[in-house]
Amino acid sequence: MQLRNSRRRYGAVGAGLHWLVALAVFGLFGLGYYMVDLTYYDQWYKLAPHIHRSIGILLFAVVVLRLLWRFADTTPSPLDSHSRFEVLSARVAHVFLYLLMLTAMTSGYLISTADGSGVRVFDWFEVPSVTGRIERMEDIAGDVHYWATWALVGLAALHGLAAIKHHMVDRDDTLRRILPARLKKS
Template sequence: MQWRNTTDAWGLPAILLHWLVALGLFGLFGLGLWMTGLDYYHPWYRRAPDLHRSIGSLLFLLVLLVLLRLGWRLLNPTPTALPNHLPWEQLAARLVHRLLYLLPLLVMVSGYLISTADGRAVSVFDWFELPALLTGLEQQEEVMGRLHKLLAWGLIGTAAVHTSGALKHHFFDHDITLTRILGSTKEQP
């Protein structure tokens, strides 16, 4: 597996960032769904949100690295669309990829604004704190809470479209779209 992207394949940094961010986002989504259903007396009622905030904060720092990935993409070629990809598929892929860069940032910023609405910093596993930089907005916690939930569902929906497209190319078109992000450029049998 090569380090840099080529016009035929993704490089190792792009592949690792893709899967690490995907794992983190889906894990946080599941944790968020689970924790919002806990009652006050559940032993995880306070711990789950702390865990969600800490993992989310670390993932936010990783997503900032993803912005570096955008820079990496500018310096590296991007694997080109395969000849069997129709123009509408290429357009849809570009739009979905742009949303997959934008939505995680918006989800994480809204989550940060929920957590810091009362002026307290966000503790990240007691390793360090993210200071409350913006507080005092009218109904900040409630508004950002609704926005956070809406954006999270939008992100998961966009990821589902992205995944569906990759699976369609793999199982129906029998091309290497999916295997490229898995680190292989071998043709399907």
């Protein structure tokens, strides 16, 4: 598999970043869903939020890298079999996926730094608070984070179902174009 995208398929960098982001988004959602019900005496009470925040900060960097790569590299052309509606809805969905990811990560950061403290990332480094203490910021950012993550996961699931529909029903190369070369049709 080549590193850069071609007009026919995604390269290793674009595809790798896509699947890394997808895995992190669903993993963070699952961990977030799990950790909200933890009690103070649960062994994961402090560890789960630390992991969630750390991966969230790293994911932000990966998403920024992915956006830069997307603008610097070519994008595979839509397949001839795709309707105008499919092409337009895919573009709109991608814009909203990026907006929701950035909203979820920014609001998560604001929740974590509402008291003026920074975010320790796996004890490797700290991202400082840029806001300081702002009254009720944690509550407002928490609501935004909650709804943005649910919308993100819902749209990402719809995105995945559309890819499966193209693969199973339409029998086109939409999904194969972002899979590793060894998994594509011969």
